[in-house]
Amino acid sequence: MNNIQGKVVIITGASSGIGEATAYKLAEQGAKIVLAARREAQLKAIADNIKAKGGEAVYRVTDVVKPEDNQALVELAKSAFGKVDAIFLNAGLMPSAPLSALETDNWNRMIDVNIKGVLNGIAAVLPTFEAQKSGHVLATSSVAGLKVYPGGTVYCGTKWAVKAIMEGLRMESAQAGTNIRTATIYPAAVQSELVAGITDETTSQGYRQLYDTYEIPAERVANVVAFALSQPDDTNVSEFTIGPTTQPW
Template identity: 65%
Template sequence: MTIANKTVLITGASSGIGEASAKLLAQQGANVVLGARREGKLKQIADDISAAGGHAAYRQLDVTDPQQNKDFVAFAKEQFGSVDVMFLNAGLMPSSPLSALKTDEWNQMIDVNLKGVLNGIAAALPEFTSQKSGQFITTSSVAGLKAYPNGAVYGATKWAVRDLMEVLRMESAIEGTHIRTATIYPAAIQTELLSTITDPGALEAMNQTYDTYQIAPERVASVVSFAIDQPEDTNVCEFTIGPTTQPW
């Protein structure tokens, strides 16, 4: 497997898709570096991985801070000697109708979901360019593929990530830097995203959807693993994943 011995950095690693991916990739032989704001959760996950025989390190990370992203990449290289994959997974989903004018939440989503991805790319791209290899993986959403009521700003950030990753792939091919990209579009996956929704109507609707359909984050982790495990000359760009029973 090409996963073994790779150093994989994961943002939003303290729960959900990030946690599940870290545990699976470590089991498959990767060195995983966990980043999120909740340091206590990161420590527990890293301890669990180590107890199972895997290799993990962690560092508190606010993806909205460009310098913290740079420090995160430098920390990973200090710990394991290389940086091979950056899984940009941190995100917020405080859904609401535009008429509710929750502008603070709009800005939070732009800062985390879009600028946070850009900050991660800016931190790791020089390393990938220098070594002429590397891979960026992002967690977008089915809301990055189609429009949903209450999801205008959330969806806008996820559509933006889709374009960003495709252009990055194209430019790397043109520049000969061999950087791979993959974008994942999850539907109803069991995560903590719903905890950020403050609008009562949007929360009720989303709870009904997730209570009916949600599947485990380990399902997405297996897709992350698949993307990383492809031969270096092969790029798999996009994955839409969700419950078989959900019409999306």
């Protein structure tokens, strides 16, 4: 049985990369998609494409840093589709640079989006999931959430935080008997717009060369999200590390 058919899934960071690819993949398998990102034109185009193929999708311009925007997403899912079954917390930024570059504005942006954005999404959906005693929270961390490397210190810190938050959510939900499942995904060089956000020139060149050499399509991560969602309700696969076969990350 397709355990994705009919599920209502919220996706943040849905206007490109992993979020966009996941929206298409899950819609193909019968999920009803709630798209969220800051760029309305892209969201509308993706929703239109899903509906043109017979799928169901709605969207809302969303800044995950704002708690009220996350709350509105949950309300949109309920008003459009009557429920919410899963949320994929995928919005993220990677303006990496050495600490000595003192890009403190970018440090704060990463903390706001990569950490607070995830917490805001959890806060928005958790009361509903607890009340219905079911739900699935998925989040995009990074291989930077498993190891630290020079030039990516703050980004790594934010992605390690995602790992800790998601594991804590899994354990607390298990203890509470709320049946809330979690899945944390650690991509390596996967197609996205993350590299375009790097302003430090030397760091940008290094990342661009890395991605040009190894990058695999975002659909590969979408396949993993679909796998996690399709598991029986009594089974939680909590962590996935995914990257190019040829990348020795």
